[in-house]
Amino acid sequence: MTITQRATKVVPAGSWSEAADHVALDYEARFLRRKRLVAASGVDFLVDLPEVVNLTGGEAFALEDGRFIEVRCGLEPVLVITGDLTRLAWHIGNRHTPCQIETGRLVIRDDHVLEAMLKGLGAKVEKRMEPFRPESGAYGTGRTMGHDHGGHDHGHSHAHGHGGFHVHA
Numbered sequence: 001m002t003i004t005q006r007a008t009k010v011v012p013a014g015s016w017s018e019a020a021d022h023v024a025l026d027y028e029a030r031f032l033r034r035k036r037l038v039a040a041s042g043v044d045f046l047v048d049l050p051e052v053v054n055l056t057g058g059e060a061f062a063l064e065d066g067r068f069i070e071v072r073c074g075l076e077p078v079l080v081i082t083g084d085l086t087r088l089a090w091h092i093g094n095r096h097t098p099c100q101i102e103t104g105r106l107v108i109r110d111d112h113v114l115e116a117m118l119k120g121l122g123a124k125v126e127k128r129m130e131p132f133r134p135e136s137g138a139y140g141t142g143r144t145m146g147h148d149h150g151g152h153d154h155g156h157s158h159a160h161g162h163g164g165f166h167v168h169a
Contacts, residue, residue: 004044004045005043005045005046005063005064005065005067006045006046006047006048006063006064007045007046007047007048007049007061007062007063007064007069008048008049008050008062008064009049009061009062010049010053010055010059010060010061010062010071011059011060011061011062011068012059013056013057013058013059013060014058016060016062016068017068018068019060019067019068019069019070020063020067020068020069021039021040021041021043021067021069021070022039022040022069022070022071022072023037023038023039023040023061023069023070023071023072024040024072024073024074024075025037025055025071025072025073025074026073026074026075026076026132027073027076027098027109027132027134029074030054030055030056030057030071030073031052031053031054031055032047032049032052032053032055033047033049033051033052033053034046034047034048034049035047037061037069039069045061045063045069047061054136055071056073056133056136057071057072057073057131057133058070058071059071072131073131073132073133074131075129075130075131076109076110076129076130076131076132077109077110077127077128077129078100078107078108078109078110078127078128078129078130078132079107079108079109079110079111079114079115079118079125079126079127079128080105080106080107080125080126080127080128080130081105081106081107081108081118081123081124081125082104082105082106082123082124082126083118083121083122083123083124084121084122084123085104085105085106087121088106088118088121088123089101089106091117091118091121092106092108092114092118095114097109097111097114098132098134098135099134099135100132100133100134100135101135107130107132107134108134109132110127
C-alpha cells in the first residue's frame with residue numbers, strides 16, 4: 001500500500017475546523033513522532049513530525065493537501081477506581097503510574113498488579129473500555145512516565161524514600 005499523504009504538523013485543538021476524517025489513538029499511540037496511521041475511512045497517511053509529541057485528543061494532523069485528520073482518544077482497557085480517592089491517588093502516584101483524576105473517580109490503565117493492590121486498600125475497582133486521558137506531568141506538559149525497575153538503565157541511580165518521594169542522583 002502506497003502512502004499518498006504526509007502530516008508534518010499538529011494543529012492544536014480549537015484552532016482548526018472541518019476535519020476530513022479522524023483517527024482514534026490509545027494513550028501509547030498518542031505519543032509519537034513518525035508513524036504510519038490509518039484514518040477511520042481507511043485512508044492511510046504518514047505522520048512525520050520534527051519532534052515527539054504527546055497528543056491528548058482534539059488536535060488535528062495537517063496533511064500536505066490541506067485536509068485535517070482529527071485526533072481522538074481511542075477506547076482502551078482501564079480500571080475505574082472509587083473509594084478514598086486521596087489515599088488511593090497517593091498510592092497510585094507513588095508507583096509513578098499515569099492517572100486520570102476526575103470528581104468521584106480515578107482512572108488508570110488496566111494492570112492486574114495495581115488492581116490487586118488497590119482492592120487490598122479497600123478500593124472499588126471496575127474494568128471498563130474508555131478513552132484514557134491522564135494528568136500531564138508536574139509542570140503542566142509532557143507525560144508522567146511509568147517506572148519499571150526491571151531490565152533498563154535510564155542514566156541515573158535512584159532511591160525511593162519514605163513518604164513516596166522519588167530521589168534522582
